Amino acid sequence: MDYSPALMTDMYEYTMLDATLQDGTADRTCVFEVFTRHLPEGRRYGVVAGTGRILDYLKDFHLSDYDLKFLRDRHIVSPQTIQWLENFEFSGSIRGYREGEMFFPNSPILQVEGTFGECTLLETLVLSVLNYDSAVASAASRMTSAANGRPCMDMGGRRTNEWSAVAAARASMIGGFQGTANLLAAKEYDLPAIGTAAHCFTLVHDSERQAFESQVAALGKNTALLLDTYDVEQAVKTAVEVAGPDLGGVRIDSGDLAALAQRVRNQLDALGATQAKITVTNDLDEYAIASLQTAPVDSYGVGTQLVTGSGAPTCSMVYKLVEREGADGTMMPVAKKSTNKANIPGRKLAYRSFEYNLADCEHVIAGNRSQLDAYQPEEGWKDLLVDFVDHGEIDDTFRGHDAIMDAQNHHAEALAELPITAQSLMRGDPVIPTEVTLL
Amino acid sequence: MDYSPALMTDMYEYTMLDATLQDGTADRTCVFEVFTRHLPEGRRYGVVAGTGRILDYLKDFHLSDYDLKFLRDRHIVSPQTIQWLENFEFSGSIRGYREGEMFFPNSPILQVEGTFGECTLLETLVLSVLNYDSAVASAASRMTSAANGRPCMDMGGRRTNEWSAVAAARASMIGGFQGTANLLAAKEYDLPAIGTAAHCFTLVHDSERQAFESQVAALGKNTALLLDTYDVEQAVKTAVEVAGPDLGGVRIDSGDLAALAQRVRNQLDALGATQAKITVTNDLDEYAIASLQTAPVDSYGVGTQLVTGSGAPTCSMVYKLVEREGADGTMMPVAKKSTNKANIPGRKLAYRSFEYNLADCEHVIAGNRSQLDAYQPEEGWKDLLVDFVDHGEIDDTFRGHDAIMDAQNHHAEALAELPITAQSLMRGDPVIPTEVTLL
Numbered sequence: 108m109d110y111s112p113a114l115m116t117d118m119y120e121y122t123m124l125d126a127t128l129q130d131g132t133a134d135r136t137c138v139f140e141v142f143t144r145h146l147p148e149g150r151r152y153g154v155v156a157g158t159g160r161i162l163d164y165l166k167d168f169h170l171s172d173y174d175l176k177f178l179r180d181r182h183i184v185s186p187q188t189i190q191w192l193e194n195f196e197f198s199g200s201i202r203g204y205r206e207g208e209m210f211f212p213n214s215p216i217l218q219v220e221g222t223f224g225e226c227t228l229l230e231t232l233v234l235s236v237l238n239y240d241s242a243v244a245s246a247a248s249r250m251t252s253a254a255n256g257r258p259c260m261d262m263g264g265r266r267t268n269e270w271s272a273v274a275a276a277r278a279s280m281i282g283g284f285q286g287t288a289n290l291l292a293a294k295e296y297d298l299p300a301i302g303t304a305a306h307c308f309t310l311v312h313d314s315e316r317q318a319f320e321s322q323v324a325a326l327g328k329n330t331a332l333l334l335d336t337y338d339v340e341q342a343v344k345t346a347v348e349v350a351g352p353d354l355g356g357v358r359i360d361s362g363d364l365a366a367l368a369q370r371v372r373n374q375l376d377a378l379g380a381t382q383a384k385i386t387v388t389n390d391l392d393e394y395a396i397a398s399l400q401t402a403p404v405d406s407y408g409v410g411t412q413l414v415t416g417s418g419a420p421t422c423s424m425v426y427k428l429v430e431r432e433g434a435d436g437t438m439m440p441v442a443k444k445s446t447n448k449a450n451i452p453g454r455k456l457a458y459r460s461f462e463y464n465l466a467d468c469e470h471v472i473a474g475n476r477s478q479l480d481a482y483q484p485e486e487g488w489k490d491l492l493v494d495f496v497d498h499g500e501i502d503d504t505f506r507g508h509d510a511i512m513d514a515q516n517h518h519a520e521a522l523a524e525l526p527i528t529a530q531s532l533m534r535g536d537p538v539i540p541t542e543v544t545l546l
Numbered sequence: 547m548d549y550s551p552a553l554m555t556d557m558y559e560y561t562m563l564d565a566t567l568q569d570g571t572a573d574r575t576c577v578f579e580v581f582t583r584h585l586p587e588g589r590r591y592g593v594v595a596g597t598g599r600i601l602d603y604l605k606d607f608h609l610s611d612y613d614l615k616f617l618r619d620r621h622i623v624s625p626q627t628i629q630w631l632e633n634f635e636f637s638g639s640i641r642g643y644r645e646g647e648m649f650f651p652n653s654p655i656l657q658v659e660g661t662f663g664e665c666t667l668l669e670t671l672v673l674s675v676l677n678y679d680s681a682v683a684s685a686a687s688r689m690t691s692a693a694n695g696r697p698c699m700d701m702g703g704r705r706t707n708e709w710s711a712v713a714a715a716r717a718s719m720i721g722g723f724q725g726t727a728n729l730l731a732a733k734e735y736d737l738p739a740i741g742t743a744a745h746c747f748t749l750v751h752d753s754e755r756q757a758f759e760s761q762v763a764a765l766g767k768n769t770a771l772l773l774d775t776y777d778v779e780q781a782v783k784t785a786v787e788v789a790g791p792d793l794g795g796v797r798i799d800s801g802d803l804a805a806l807a808q809r810v811r812n813q814l815d816a817l818g819a820t821q822a823k824i825t826v827t828n829d830l831d832e833y834a835i836a837s838l839q840t841a842p843v844d845s846y847g848v849g850t851q852l853v854t855g856s857g858a859p860t861c862s863m864v865y866k867l868v869e870r871e872g873a874d875g876t877m878m879p880v881a882k883k884s885t886n887k888a889n890i891p892g893r894k895l896a897y898r899s900f901e902y903n904l905a906d907c908e909h910v911i912a913g914n915r916s917q918l919d920a921y922q923p924e925e926g927w928k929d930l931l932v933d934f935v936d937h938g939e940i941d942d943t944f945r946g947h948d949a950i951m952d953a954q955n956h957h958a959e960a961l962a963e964l965p966i967t968a969q970s971l972m973r974g975d976p977v978i979p980t981e982v983t984l985l
Contacts, residue, residue: 110549115708117701117727119741126743126764132750139746164708177733185764223750230744231728234704235711262556265673266860269554269603270709272674288556289670294616302558304565305669306882307578307867311571311662325565325624335884361884389887411860420859421705421850428746443745445774445800448828 111174112164113195116231118183124224125184128191133224136438138430138454141203141217141237143210147245147419149534152525153210154248154518156278157240158203158217159510161233162501165197168229197225201496204457206510207281207518208491209525210241211469211541215455215492216424223431230426238424239271240278242416246393247282248518249417250409252530253397258285258406260301262388263414275414281514288408297508301408303358309336319349329355331386339367343374352379356405358386364395365402372403392417393532430454430476438476451543454479458488459524459539466524466539474546482546550613551603552634555670557622563663564623567630572663575877577869577893580642580656580676582649586684586858588973591964592649593687593957595717596679597642597656598949600672601940604636607668636664640935643896645949646720646957647930648964649680650908650980654894654931655863662870669865677863678710679717681855685832686721687957688856689848691969692836697724697845699740701827702853714853720953727847736947740847742797748775758788768794770825778806782813791818795844797825803834804841811842831856832971869893869914877915890982893918897927898963898978905963905978913985921985 127133146153170178170192178184178192199221210216217233219226250259261279264272264287276292286299293300304322312318319332328350334342334357346354357375359367364387375383387399388408396407412418427450433439440453453473460468472482484490495505504510522529529538566572585592609617609631617623617631638660649655656672658665689698700718703711703726715731725738732739743761751757758771767789773781773796786793796814798806803826814822826838827847835846851857866889872878879892892912899907911921923929934944943949961968968977 111730112708114730114733115703115711116729117703117741118729118732118739119727119743121729122741122765123743123747126747126760127750129764130751130756130760132760135750137746137750174733177729181732181739183729183739223746227746231704231711232708235706235708238705239707239710264554264556265670265865266677266862267674268678268707268710268713269551269671269674271678271707272554272670274707288558290555290557290560290616290622291550291553293557293620294553294613300557300620300622302556302561304558304562306884307576307662307666308562308565310867310880310882311566311574311576311870312569313873317569321565321569321571325568326561336882338883361887363885411862415854415859420854423705423850426704428749431750434752441749443749443775444777445745446802448800 111171112168112232113170113228114174115235116228120227120230121178121184123227125188127223128188129185133222135223135432137221137223137226137428137432139219139226139230139426140215140429140455141233141424141426142213142215143422143424145212145423146537150245150419151529151531151535151538153241153422154244154282155204155208155210155216155241156206156244156281156514157236158206158495159506160236160240160274160277162495162506164232164236165496165501168197170195196499197221197229198499199225199496200494200498202492202494204491205493205505205514205517207514207521209521211537211539213451213471213541213543214469215457215471218454218492234424234426238421240274241422241424242419243275243278243414244282245419246413246417247279247284248522249393249532250396250413251283252522253393253532254407255400257404259283260285260406260408261287261289261413262302262408263410264289266411267414271414277511279413280511281518283515283519296511303331304333306333306336309333315342316345316349319346323350328353331356331358331384333358333360334371335359335361339371340374343371343378347375347378347380354380354383356384356386358388360388364389365399368399368402368404397532440473440475451545456482457491458484459491460485460488461524464524465526468539469541471541471543472546473543478546550610551607551671552609552667553613554674555667559666559669560617560623562666564627566662567627568624572661574662574871576660576662576665576867576871578658578665578669578865579654579868579894580672580863580865581652581654582861582863584651584862585976589684589858590968590970590974590977592680592861593683593721594643594647594649594655594680595645595683595720595953596675597645597934598945599675599679599713599716601934601945603671603675604935604940607636609634635938636660636668637938638664638935639933639937641931641933643930644932644944644953644956646953646960648960650976650978652890652910652980652982653908654896654910657893657931673863673865677860679713680861680863681858682714682717682853683721684858685852685856686718686723687961688832688971689835689852690722691961692832692971693846694839696843698722699724699845699847700726700728700852701741701847702849703728705850706853710853716950718852719950720957722954722958735950742770743772745772745775748772754781755784755788758785762789767792770795770797770823772797772799773810774798774800778810779813782810782817786814786817786819793819793822795823795825797827797847799827803828804838807838807841807843836971879912879914890984895921896930897923898930899924899927900963903963904965907978908980910980910982911985912982917985
């Protein structure tokens with residue numbers, strides 16, 4: 108498929124561009140904000156992920172000749188707009204919550220400032236990336252908490268779109284995961300890749316013993332042998348016979364995982380393979396992981412529930428115009444008034460306040476430019492907004508492998524600063540309230 | 547991002563290839579089958595989608611020098627395997643259910659036959675595509691039924707990964723949708739593109755009237771004006787004043803859609819705009835669509851619930867080795883025996899039987915080669931398996947735009963052949979049973 112981030116967008120972004128170029132409003136300076144009106148039901152916090160990918164896309168956000176031909180042939184925009192698009196480059200500014208940061212209802216997760224025309228073209232892509240990646244990172248964070256120090260690994264690629272799989276691997280790292288089975292993600296973002304063998308590997312051999320021998324010959328003793336193709340107890344015996352007591356690990360993918368893990372652990376220990384690690388997989392989610400806390404499990408492989416956001420496959424983030432230039436050139440707050448979907452006019456500042464080193468409130472401050480410029484936050488409030496793009500200049504420290512690891516660290520720190528109920532798996536309200544102040 | 551379908555895969559596919567190349571089993575002829583053990587809870591049927599995209603990927607399923615370097619540098623496979631991969635091309639055969647076909651528990655949705663090595667490399671990608679696309683097509687089909695002839699349009703791109711958005715647009719067409727807001731999908735698959743303007747378009751103008759005037763000037767009177775930025779009643783008045791009674795349409799995106807649609811219809815009719823169509827959007831799912839049956843709505847724009855499978859964001863399809871060559875060269879059925887996840891050994895045949903022109907049973911027949919070759923289905927049974935790839939030769943009639951429209955038609959026909967309870971939105975069992983026969 109011809110790849111073009113500039114067409115990863117809804118048609119109306121282009122028809123709006125077209126109409127505003129004709130009437131002159133396309134050049135008005137605008138601020139759009141990404142936020143969500145609510146967290147998924149019962150969730151205590153959300154985790155921002157995807158911003159680095161948006162910056163990657165921004166580098167390539169140009170229309171190819173094929174794209175322009177398509178827009179022309181379909182009469183989606185006028186010839187004048189085609190001309191305008193020929194040299195399109197985003198020259199605005201973007202700031203927002205960094206990846207790994209917590210978000211709550213009304214947190215201004217991303218602010219895009221530029222002309223109406225350029226900001227409009229980014230809407231769909233920005234939302235696609237943030238809505239999916241943040242859904243996965245939010246689920247990953249809960250799973251990581253539930254695993255309580257034991258590593259979680261992404262094995263979910265097969266249960267979501269093939270590109271979502273790559274994004275999910277990245278987002279899960281931000282939420283605290285330690286590796287992924289997905290090779291394209293491992294390559295693109297330089298992430299640890301994991302995985303050894305599936306049941307078909309055992310089945311294609313004439314015996315389980317031959318399969319294990321083959322795997323140890325190819326991958327060494329430090330590999331993980333899959334136990335549940337035929338009979339788990341026999342498989343453990345065979346595994347240790349084949350690899351010796353230095354066997355690296357085993358994987359269990361079915362049955363009562365807690366009971367099986369204990370039996371396998373006992374058997375491995377009795378056979379001298381005391382260092383062999385036990386990985387469990389099989390439709391795990393944060394609740395299943397929590398229920399395995401006392402089982403002798405060394406790591407978790409998580410699939411479906413990770414890549415589908417564990418019941419919340421998308422965040423409800425929207426991208427709304429909150430401030431724009433008026434006919435007289437001054438900036439003015441704006442907002443639609445739709446029933447139940449009205450939003451707060453004006454650009455926002457965002458801070459988190461603390462008491463006894465724990466966060467106690469998210470402060471969102473809205474107003475006009477001069478009000479915001481004059482605003483002084485209280486002492487000890489953390490400023491949550493970071494600059495990503497300055498008049499078209501992308502800050503590359505927020506892209507690539509290092510940015511992911513920074514985000515992972517930042518997320519762990521930010522989680523430690525939330526009240527401990529944040530890590531409760533019980534349904535409840537956001538762990539801290541969002542206080543919105545209209546100056 | 548460097549794009550490579552050959553790395554859109556879990557690492558273990560490559561480590562299994564590596565080990566089996568070393569021990570000789572990589573060359574054994576194998577049959578892998580894609581199936582699901584159950585439909586999402588309460589669903590009456592599933593809809594196959596994605597096969598055409600798999601065929602697209604198969605054309606590009608080669609490892610680039612960068613891919614090979616990655617596999618080498620990370621020591622994922624041995625140098626001998628790198629060499630084997632350099633000229634990799636899938637030379638096996640693929641058959642299965644056509645896109646748009648219904649599937650039920652244990653339906654053999656796809657059968658991949660070839661050497662163990664080549665079939666293994668396809669596993670993750672095949673599952674990613676089928677699991678996501680079929681989830682969307684299945685949801686789309688329910689929505690299309692609920693809409694009862696009124697067109698449904700895909701507007702969900704912003705609520706899912708940016709590439710999922712493209713796949714969702716395609717899959718939704720197979721499920722009966724009539725167009726998409728997503729431009730990349732419209733371009734790639736030559737689909738109808740839809741969409742006019744968002745609230746920000748009204749807000750960037752100094753008045754709603756100016757926004758409407760601009761839109762009509764750019765897009766003509768046959769455009770759809772968005773009504774709920776400020777006050778719907780006033781907006782209808784302004785819309786007809788600006789566009790005249792020939793106004794093409796309006797869109798309502800918030801509030802009580804049934805009541806609003808009726809009020810807007812009355813007002814439009816009173817103003818002479820009797821031909822103006824009403825589109826409603828706002829977190830619609832099949833239940834909301836059904837509840838709008840008696841409201842004067844002309845079309846539905848569906849977002850979040852479409853692209854997230856309306857509560858079932860993935861199918862539970864798996865890819866399992868069911869038959870393989872033995873040491874003596876003969877083919878033998880195989881299956882793992884894992885608790886609760888055991889599967890039926892042997893390649894399958896699949897038929898649907900009918901009574902009074904309505905489907906009454908899905909028949910899945912398993913056995914060894916000679917048993918299947920000799921098998922005679924009963925009269926009137928429909929053979930559900932179609933050849934997509936014959937020894938590496940891809941049948942292009944299953945790719946591209948025409949294949950999507952064929953699948954849409956086929957789906958409508960197949961749905962009409964199911965008992966009417968298939969279209970019930972109430973939770974229940976699969977609408978026909980699957981009868982598995984082991985020869």
